[in-house]
Structure formats: structure tokens, C-alpha cells
Amino acid sequence: MKPVIGITMGDAAGVGPEIIVKALAHQETYDLCKPVVIGDSSILERAINILGYSFKVNIVKAVQEAKFKHGVIDIVDLNLFESNLEFGKVSAQSGAAAFKFLEKAVQLAKDKEIAAICTAPLNKEAMHLGGYKYPGHTEILADLTDTKDYSMMLSSPKLKVIHLTTHVGLRKAIDLIDPERTYKVIQLAYETLRNAGMLNPRIAVCGINPHAGENGLFGMGEEEEKLQPAIEKAAAEGVNVTGPYPADTLFFRAVRGDFDIVVACYHDQGHVPIKVLGLEEGVNITVGLNGGIIRTSVDHGTAFDIAGKGIADERSMLAALTSAAELAPKEVKK
Incomplete structure (x- = not known):
């Protein structure tokens, strides 16, 4: 129907x-x-x-x-x-x-x-x-x-992105990210794509810092504190999720077909790649309502x-x- x-x-x-x-x-x-x-x-x-x-x-x-x-x-x-x-x-x-x-x-x-x-x-x-x-x-x-727990997803023919944070400043965005929020958004991505008929969606989480922190070289351990515990928890439950990956290569890999959706940490990190691919084909989706x-x-x-x-x-x-x-x-x- x-x-x-x-x-x-x-x-x-x-x-x-x-x-x-x-x-x-x-x-x-x-x-x-x-x-x-x-x-x-x-x-x-x-x-x-x-x-x-x-x-x-x-x-x-x-x-x-x-x-x-x-x-x-x-x-x-x-x-x-x-x-x-x-x-x-x-x-x-x-x-x-x-x-x-x-x-x-x-x-x-x-x-x-x-x-x-x-x-x-x-x-x-x-x-x-x-x-x-x-x-x-x-x-x-x-x-x-x-x-209370919802997220913005952006979709285009070659790339899907879901956000941990959206309409807040960058400093506040980093403060708002925690393992609980990261885990919830991974689950929303998984459930949304599963409901759309994708049996085993491949989910990649983007790092917060350049080079995803590079083992503590950049940032203050945000990846290890805010992202990694959630990735490990979801993966242990059978979700096909990996990361965190450096943003400067992750979106290229997703467009190439390595992943079905990317978890972006803040507004511009997720919006820019979608809009570069073409404003005419981009779709904004609210999930988790x-x-x-x-x-x-x-x-x-x-x-x-x-x-x-x-x-x-x-x-x-x-x-x-x-x-x-x-x-x-x-x-x-x-």
C-alpha cells in the first residue's frame, strides 16, 4: 500500500x-x-x-x-x-x-x-x-x-548523516556529547535504517577532533570519553558500528560505499558534506519522534x-x- x-x-x-x-x-x-x-x-x-x-x-x-x-x-x-x-x-x-x-x-x-x-x-x-x-x-x-531523544538525519543519494548535536554553538556541542547521547543516536540510526528495509546497516562514528584525536595527540581525550564507550556498547549488542574515524577521510569513504550512515558530532560536520554533494537532492529527516x-x-x-x-x-x-x-x-x- x-x-x-x-x-x-x-x-x-x-x-x-x-x-x-x-x-x-x-x-x-x-x-x-x-x-x-x-x-x-x-x-x-x-x-x-x-x-x-x-x-x-x-x-x-x-x-x-x-x-x-x-x-x-x-x-x-x-x-x-x-x-x-x-x-x-x-x-x-x-x-x-x-x-x-x-x-x-x-x-x-x-x-x-x-x-x-x-x-x-x-x-x-x-x-x-x-x-x-x-x-x-x-x-x-x-x-x-x-x-526528548531525537536526532536530525540528512540524506542524499550517496550519503546519509545523523547528528549528535545540531543547533548549538561548537563549544556547547562538545559539552553536550556524552556516551549516553552517542549510544542513543547510534540506536536511532540503526532502527531507522532497519525499518527502511536495511538488514545490517553499517554505521560509522565521526571523531570530534582532527584525526579523531590521534591517540591523545589532539584534543583532551574526547573520543575516548564521549564516543568510544557508546560504540563498544552498541557493537556488543550486535549493531554494526565502528569508529571513531577522522572526519577528513570518513565522508569520502561513506560516499564511496564503505558505510551506510555516518554519525556526525555537530551541525557543520554533518551538513557540509551533504550540501557539497548538492542542495537539490538533500533531505532533512527527523528521527526518534x-x-x-x-x-x-x-x-x-x-x-x-x-x-x-x-x-x-x-x-x-x-x-x-x-x-x-x-x-x-x-x-x-x-
Whole structure:
């Protein structure tokens, strides 16, 4: 069975509505999943008009009313925009709406109406103006699902990375890493790839210091204190995990095919290799959410500078939908 994927519109002043419509213009999207948009129908219709498509908009009160038919875009309409929204502008209205779209998607996922969530980008400044003080999607999802142990995973065709820490400064990131967190993220990587059908995922842990500390030559023993105990514990339980490895060679080896996923220690260590490989194909995945909720997202921002011009690239949205379909449980309410 094809899973039902809820697609949140993100910041309506950005490119989110356009890349959603462009992604739903591909027949292969409907071959992979049953997509339903969670957003505002007037914004969706505006995007359809800008792009010159003749799609019909099917407003549904419940996901069960959706048609899931190419050429008809199903939408759970929250009807939050009373006036024409200006493109490319930070506004409290669009920021608050982006939060409400995601909040509705989480409720649908909890109720098993949708099997996974795929998010278009939001704007943090706009969301803060709208009264929601979160660093980003991941933290919102963790709060809405009452989840404490979660992680950000980035995926591209050649590389998968999962993070020990994300949106904190480098000094704080190193302080936050401990054997318990490292062990938990290794387990999240293992469980996520296993659920996606990979029987024995090969997991590699990246070192914190240059050359992974080189036996105490660099750093203050962080690898031995913060990483090694967790690697040994998981390995003793049958997880195929090794490391820590020097970052300057590990990502090359992973892209070559030596490993299925890399555990990165901090934000830029994991993000840079993925983005060098191509922004268009990168997918941001939140793993470990309570209830087994899967969330994928484009790996780019709202692109206010090109919003409303119809030129935004939908490839990252297509990749995010593909990942959502692959990782989502296949049984939901009918």
C-alpha cells in the first residue's frame, strides 16, 4: 500500500507552495505515495496560477475525503489567510500559519490519518514574530510529540548523516556529547535504517577532533570519553558500528560505499558534506519522534528572493517525498 504523506506548506510567503505544486505535477509522486497538502487553499491556488497549471483543488475536512489523483491536489485547508500575502516578506501572519500547519500535521500523524510528514521550509524570524520561539522544525516536532531523544538525519543519494548535536554553538556541542547521547543516536540510526528495509546497516562514528584525536595527540581525550564507550556498547549488542574515524577521510569513504550512515558530532560536520554533494537532492529527516512519526523536509530555505516567480527547483521536495514514502509505515486509517 502507498503511504499517505501530509505535506505542510511552510512559510506561505516563500517558495514552499510553488515547490509543492511542482512536485505534485510529477506522476511519479502519486506512484510513490498518497499526498495531501496541509495549508491554505487560497495560497495553493495562487501558486497553481503562477505556475500555469490547470490543477483542481480539492478541499477536504478529513484525509479520508482525499482523491489522491494526479491533476487534483487534496488539501486540508486551515483557512488562515484573509488577505493577499506579499511574497518574500517576513511576517507574523505567515510565521504563525507555518506553525499551525505543522501542528495540524502532527495531530493527523498521531491519529494515524497520515503515515509521515513532509515539510516545506519555514522562516524562523517570521515564526518568532508570530509568537513561536523555536529554532526550527525539529524542535517544534519534538515539543509537539513530547520527545526528548531525537536526532536530525540528512540524506542524499550517496550519503546519509545523523547528528549528535545540531543547533548549538561548537563549544556547547562538545559539552553536550556524552556516551549516553552517542549510544542513543547510534540506536536511532540503526532502527531507522532497519525499518527502511536495511538488514545490517553499517554505521560509522565521526571523531570530534582532527584525526579523531590521534591517540591523545589532539584534543583532551574526547573520543575516548564521549564516543568510544557508546560504540563498544552498541557493537556488543550486535549493531554494526565502528569508529571513531577522522572526519577528513570518513565522508569520502561513506560516499564511496564503505558505510551506510555516518554519525556526525555537530551541525557543520554533518551538513557540509551533504550540501557539497548538492542542495537539490538533500533531505532533512527527523528521527526518534514519539509515536514513530517520520518527518522529512527539503534541505533548503524559504528563498524569499525568488518566491512568486515560478522558478523554484522542486527536486529537493521530490527527494523529501521519496524519503517519506520509503521510511513511513504503510498502514493508516482508510
